[in-house]
Ligand SMILES: CC(C)[C@H](C(=O)O)[C@@H](O)C(=O)O
């Protein structure tokens with residue numbers, strides 16, 4: 030019998046509440062006689078700053094590196110707005126991404142049919158929407174050096190960030206996008222600003238070559254990132270897989286998520302390269318939504334994005350396809366039945382809290 | 395009698411067709427006995443590459459610097475996709491912005507009531523929308539150095555772009571935003587990624603200080619740029635003035651423009667600092683839309699964004715407020731009457747070409 034060791038990092042705000050509901054799903058799986066899951070918890074973000082003075086302790090970083098997969102909640106909140114840049118809550122998440130070498134961030138933007146009405150877009154534009162955004166996650170302006178503020182005297186400072194990409198970094202995220210497209214509708218749209226940025230020129234060149242040489246069966250199209258943002262808002266269904274850099278991916282994937290009307294529902298996966306010997310890859314799964322400090326601790330947060338992140342883990346880390354499908358179907362069924370947390374409440378539906386929603390999904394699973 | 399000297403740079407694609415319609419408006423003004431307008435034309439973008447081998451000739455750059463205002467069409471098209479990065483069509487526009495020191499880019503995102511239905515957003519979310527985006531235009535990742543691709547050998551290259559902002563650059567665009575807010579609803583939203591970028595930290599610090607010390611009467615709010623993009627899509631009417639950097643401004647203003655359903659209608663102004671002695675400021679006005687090579691030369695392009703850009707010129711360069719208001723009212727009246735180019739055609743309306751649309755606006759003016 031296979032046992033999977035998971036590290037849970039609930040973080041701040043609604044992270045812990047939402048994470049607690051995943052325990053119910055794990056219990057169902059552990060009672061089913063298949064693969065077993067062992068979980069341990071650690072602090073990250075503001076909670077880790079309060080306890081250890083850093084947004085992720087070295088010892089916990091070590092556990093993340095050794096775990097079979099990491100499930101992450103959310104970090105940050107007004108309480109830590111004043112802490113130094115170097116130890117701010119987000120630095121914990123960025124260190125996890127970088128030290129675990131999670132270069133491929135998969136962000137599905139799907140529109141749950143039961144929620145299409147919640148989108149700010151007209152229903153016909155988002156109904157049935159199913160996009161996968163592949164965001165490069167360990168390079169670009171997030172990590173490039175120099176990254177500093179220099180005091181120039183006389184009240185003047187200079188802030189600098191550096192966007193850097195090397196060929197191999199673009200190749201591997203491009204391959205991840207083409208591979209994903211092969212299991213979907215066979216189309217990749219690459220977005221950059223090659224008309225302004227040299228990294229955009231290199232990005233375009235490398236993605237084009239990888240497509241031509243290795244994936245001639247996949248349709249490849251290029252868009253400037255500003256035009257791509259417009260097209261996402263105008264006609265999102267034209268896309269299948271979008272591949273883009275760390276910063277554009279941050280913006281574009283959030284916009285795509287918001288379009289679906291299902292922001293509180295959307296999961297993400299951040300994956301490393303498969304180990305040459307074992308085939309295993311490091312992975313961290315997290316909801317797309319943030320820590321929502323305004324509603325934290327009230328038991329009203331929507332745990333579905335977290336549960337859906339766990340479903341992605343079943344699929345991508347453990348190849349438990351049947352279980353992942355069943356969990357996603359359970360989420361859709363609960364929504365169809367009209368059970369809703371406050372964020373997705375609609376006329377004629379039944380409003381429930383975080384724990385009840387977790388119970389409902391576990392019962393359907 | 396005052397005479398204003400204008401340099402017209404029609405550029406590529408639909409630029410020349412749309413620019414021709416402005417001539418009709420100029421003729422009305424010159425016949426009215428008030429300020430006079432003298433125009434001369436020069437090449438920019440692909441057209442300049444074809445004629446001079448560079449996307450803007452030094453001689454024309456000089457004319458731009460001497461003109462009282464510049465009206466710009468659009469640049470680029472598939473014909474010039476293969477030209478070297480340094481002389482690509484966009485480099486002409488970027489040189490104009492930089493050499494004319496046009497640091498403040500004003501992009502109104504307004505929803506013409508007659509066109510609210512054309513938005514991909516639900517009508518009630520955009521009806522009456524009126525946002526002004528202040529985009530910093532001469533700094534950031536567009537111009538920072540190093541900006542290069544380095545060959546590392548063994549098939550590897552490194553692309554680098556540099557985002558740089560100094561205090562004074564942020565101060566002046568912040569002031570432009572606060573001043574604009576004072577003539578509007580009195581609210582500024584500043585967007586950056588201070589949780590990831592050092593330029594975002596500096597941006598936030600400087601905008602906060604300018605607001606506190608110089609504009610305590612204006613409400614200032616901060617949003618992370620990714621959250622800002624989401625909020626634009628979710629509930630755009632919450633914004634009045636948005637101030638942001640060059641790259642975020644590029645993305646966010648395009649998205650805001652698309653939201654209105656009026657993309658073919660939206661103008662922009664790029665302004666320099668007022669001259670200490672004369673109070674005059676360099677200025678370039680241009681439609682938000684691009685060169686649309688797919689429909690160029692067919693006489694079907696919508697000239698309204700170009701005409702509205704000219705209206706902005708009347709207001710910002712020549713303080714001809716009454717004339718600017720009248721021109722904008724003429725555009726709205728023509729739309730209300732159901733006269734439409736193909737891009738904004740709707741059931742029950744009358745479809746016209748570029749020249750007829752220009753005639754209609756000139757007749758109302
Ligand atoms: C929290 C923050 C550092 C992060 C990012 O910018 O990557 C977040 O916005 C995200 O998209 O995961």
Ligand SMILES: CC(C)[C@H](C(=O)O)[C@@H](O)C(=O)O
Nearest residue numbers: 224225255484485487488644
């Ligand atoms: C043409 C291009 C260089 C330009 C930019 O990126 O600034 C355009 O997208 C714009 O927004 O004016």
